Amino acid sequence: MIRVKEVKKNYGELQVLKGITLEVKENEIITIVGASGAGKSTLLHIIGTLDTPDSGEIWFDDINISSLSSNKLATFRNNNIGFVFQFHHLLPEFTALENVCMPAWIKGISKKAAEKKAIELLELMGLKERIFHKPNELSGGEQQRVSVARALINQPKVILADEPSGNLDTQTKNDLHQLFFTLREELKQTFIIVTHDNELAEMADRKIKLKDGKIDISYIFA
Numbered sequence: 001m002i003r004v005k006e007v008k009k010n011y012g013e014l015q016v017l018k019g020i021t022l023e024v025k026e027n028e029i030i031t032i033v034g035a036s037g038a039g040k041s042t043l044l045h046i047i048g049t050l051d052t053p054d055s056g057e058i059w060f061d062d063i064n065i066s067s068l069s070s071n072k073l074a075t076f077r078n079n080n081i082g083f084v085f086q087f088h089h090l091l092p093e094f095t096a097l098e099n100v101c102m103p104a105w106i107k108g109i110s111k112k113a114a115e116k117k118a119i120e121l122l123e124l125m126g127l128k129e130r131i132f133h134k135p136n137e138l139s140g141g142e143q144q145r146v147s148v149a150r151a152l153i154n155q156p157k158v159i160l161a162d163e164p165s166g167n168l169d170t171q172t173k174n175d176l177h178q179l180f181f182t183l184r185e186e187l188k189q190t191f192i193i194v195t196h197d198n199e200l201a202e203m204a205d206r207k208i209k210l211k212d213g214k215i216d217i218s219y220i221f222a
């Protein structure tokens with residue numbers, strides 16, 4: 001479903017990605033691991049169309065996203081890619097419900113239809129009693145589950161998560177990881193997750209290690 005072909009990225013003299021080739025299948029959960037500074041976030045941002053490679057291609061099914069204009073790319077991103085970051089990036093002045101609705105409103109879905117879907121998702125996240133709370137009235141784990149619901153609302157092809165549990169205590173972290181696998185079963189959702197968490201990396205269908213700007217082949221098959 002997603003094909004990353006020979007992607008290279010430099011920042012000045014620094015060669016961060018030296019040719020990354022990777023395929024992600026529908027309904028797969030893959031994790032990306034590697035030392036700090038290995039280029040994990042850079043790769044995730046490039047797959048998520050938030051950043052562009054110096055060379056190489058990213059394909060979503062039969063669409064080469066490198067060929068899209070920036071307008072088309074923004075629409076493509078909002079409709080097809082869900083993001084979950086280490087820090088939730090929820091809008092503080094809006095309720096959980098409004099935060100989850102936001103990507104659907106941007107897509108042009110009616111207020112009523114967006115709210116119906118958002119409430120369903122928030123219920124699925126176990127947040128039924130929290131929908132009118134603002135981010136600062138929610139615990140860290142609840143905030144992350146709201147961001148997962150927000151990432152899901154437009155039924156994206158893939159959810160990209162960058163150290164989503166990096167800021168959570170052990171129990172909350174395990175609950176969030178379990179949620180990813182539940183969503184994979186119930187919504188047939190595909191995930192690419194950057195993580196430092198060994199347990200999550202072991203649970204995933206595949207773990208991919210970035211090292212020296214390349215995929216460490218010995219590790220994939222370990």
Ligand SMILES: Nc1ncnc2c1ncn2[C@@H]1O[C@H](COP(=O)(O)OP(=O)(O)O)[C@@H](O)[C@H]1O
Binds near residue numbers: 037039040043
């Ligand atoms: N916008 C940028 N400008 C310059 N250097 C950057 C930029 N983004 C990341 N880097 C550098 O690229 C390397 C990889 O960063 P990153 O992808 O964030 O690594 P990771 O997520 O694996 O910790 C690091 O050395 C980082 O300092």
Ligand SMILES: [Mg+2]
Binds near residue numbers: 041042162
């Ligand atoms: Mg990072």
